[in-house]
Amino acid sequence: MLNLGDIEGLPQRERARLINSISGFKSANIVATANSEGKTACCIVSSVVHLGSNPALMGVVFRPPGADAHNYQNLSVSGCFTLSHVTAGMYTAAHQTSARYAEEVSEFDAVGLTPHWHGKGEAQFQAPAVAESPVRMGLTVAEDLVLPNGCHFVLGAVQWVDFQSEAQAADGFLDLAALDTVCIGGLDAYHTASRLGRLSYAKPDAAPEVRTDFMKGWD
């Protein structure tokens, strides 16, 4: 058991590893952007959170923007960014995007991921997604909130979604375990997910129904 004084007294890295662990498992996405010349940048993020479905809205936490915050700088100018799921097949490449590359280096090139441009010609979305990813989406910046610790909470309105449709159940659910989407524990631990069950909508007078075949939903 650690009280506030104990937590504050921990060595910086040890505290960061512990506090990054206690929020529970985190989503693993690659945020990608382009600057006004079409030069790409991407970086793994574990801070994507679902905010709403109607309209479809996601939140992403960015650290206090420094000179090396290429993605934050790009999306501030272009007003758009993408999110692409990290899978077991590319988690080491995805992790490597967090290295502090020089501004002239695109993390796509450096780690061996492929930019995927959505739309053609005039209608092309002005941020690339990750071709290797089975779930990707394009978002426009709806709001940019500065948090008390200097981080930015960027709200993104979903403009398009692209995913492997064979992983979608009839009721809309997408089976992320089947797609090998990973989740993150702490700062650096990557995991695949193993199914326990899908549970029916909870009602006060009944125990939830459990389905272990994830493609069978509740219509």
Added chain:
Amino acid sequence: MLNLGDIEGLPQRERARLINSISGFKSANIVATANSEGKTACCIVSSVVHLGSNPALMGVVFRPPGADAHNYQNLSVSGCFTLSHVTAGMYTAAHQTSARYAEEVSEFDAVGLTPHWHGKGEAQFQAPAVAESPVRMGLTVAEDLVLPNGCHFVLGAVQWVDFQSEAQAADGFLDLAALDTVCIGGLDAYHTASRLGRLSYAKPDAAPEVRTDFMKGWD
């Protein structure tokens, strides 16, 4: 591939299931509170996000508060709440806390979870945690931001943390997979996590080192 018009045209529940899936895996926590008479409430949340480690800060998204938002009402008055990890052993009970129980019913009693009070006498923390959970923490409300869709983004400053210390590596990392902490896909799919690897801090000039023994960290 779905564009904005396609997404907006989906039936409400189908859209909710899809959009809740595409953010990637979500953390599974129980938020718990008490009112001024000490009456408890708890509810599962999948929207906890790590905001910072120094000071230790978490964010939690709450739906637009309605009459049945007992936890939001309680934390607005008391200024404090707890978060407890959901494990494989209690995921159906945790899910059941999302049913709309009447105000006089505590979800702890209704689903069979046990309130755990941190501290004694005058120093007792004014929100209970979940006794069955291997990782729990107490937080005070640092900020309550209203988002454009009416949701509230509550920032919580961590005041204490309690966890099974045998799951902590020497470098501070907490092995959530060993603790059976679950993650959520979409609205209703629960998973345990299977280890891939822990990766060393990424540097531009080197590939990350991979460790599959999660208790071995980088000191």
